[in-house]
Amino acid sequence: ETGVTQTPRHLVMGMTNKKSLKCEQHLGHNAMYWYKQSAKKPLELMFVYSLEERVENNSVPSRFSPECPNSSHLFLHLHTLQPEDSALYLCASSLTRMNEQFFGPGTRLTVL
Amino acid sequence: AQSVTQLGSHVSVSEGALVLLRCNYSSSVPPYLFWYVQYPNQGLQLLLKYTSAATLVKGINGFEAEFKKSETSFHLTKPSAHMSDAAEYFCAVSEPDNYGQNFVFGPGTRLSVLP
Numbered sequence: 001e002t003g004v005t006q007t008p009r010h011l012v013m014g015m016t017n018k019k020s021l022k023c024e025q026h027l028g029h030n031a032m033y034w035y036k037q038s039a040k041k042p043l044e045l046m047f048v049y050s051l052e053e054r055v056e057n058n059s060v061p062s063r064f065s066p067e068c069p070n071s072s073h074l075f076l077h078l079h080t081l082q083p084e085d086s087a088l089y090l091c092a093s094s095l096t097r098m099n100e101q102f103f104g105p106g107t108r109l110t111v112l
Numbered sequence: 113a114q115s116v117t118q119l120g121s122h123v124s125v126s127e128g129a130l131v132l133l134r135c136n137y138s139s140s141v142p143p144y145l146f147w148y149v150q151y152p153n154q155g156l157q158l159l160l161k162y163t164s165a166a167t168l169v170k171g172i173n174g175f176e177a178e179f180k181k182s183e184t185s186f187h188l189t190k191p192s193a194h195m196s197d198a199a200e201y202f203c204a205v206s207e208p209d210n211y212g213q214n215f216v217f218g219p220g221t222r223l224s225v226l227p
Contacts, residue, residue, distance in 0.1 A: 004155070006155075042217065042218075042219040042220065043202070043217045043220075088153070090155055090156070092155075092156075094215075097206075097215075098144060098206045098207070099144075099206075100144075100146055100158050100161050101156075101204075101215055102158070103148075103155030103156040103157070104155050105154055105155045106153070106154065106155050108153065
């Protein structure tokens with residue numbers, strides 16, 4: 001473990017469900033990130049938070065809603081997802097946006 | 113804006129053979145460069161980083177990479193592959209002089225190690 005934890009590790013949900021992914025970092029970092037990793041596709045940066053302020057939203061559908069209540073916690077709220085949203089969702093943190101990112105183990109999401 | 117290319121989405125080597133994974137970048141300013149490894153169903157783990165000090169960088173698990181400005185490259189090498197090296201490898205670049213610029217990851221190279 002790298003100091004970034006994610007829960008749950010696995011999640012199966014129906015298209016009408018609402019669920020949340022949680023990320024927590026214990027590294028004293030100021031930036032946090034959500035990535036989506038689908039099979040045979042490059043890593044997709046979804047959201048970036050710096051000092052608890054969202055600084056980037058890469059054209060992510062509104063069915064994904066991030067929340068950063070403090071510098072240690074990051075959530076991804078999910079609602080009315082589609083099967084194509086099934087993927088590994090990775091959280092990362094870094095001291096600043098130019099520094100190396102430390103990743104959590106990911107949440108494997110399956111949308112039925 | 114910076115970008116990263118990784119030549120070869122899949123590389124196979126025999127156990128004990130040299131590992132060479134290629135990374136080329138483009139950047140408008142002197143970059144920071146990184147290599148990450150990802151094992152199945154896990155997050156990415158930092159292997160090594162270049163931040164404008166020595167051009168030859170040693171990382172974990174016997175890997176090293178050399179920054180070559182003239183070739184805009186940062187290739188990853190390991191003298192002798194081990195079965196446990198089989199994983200996905202990502203090169204990444206950031207621009208420290210351009211505050212607010214993101215990390216950019218390459219598309220990744222899957223390394224297979226044959227017995």
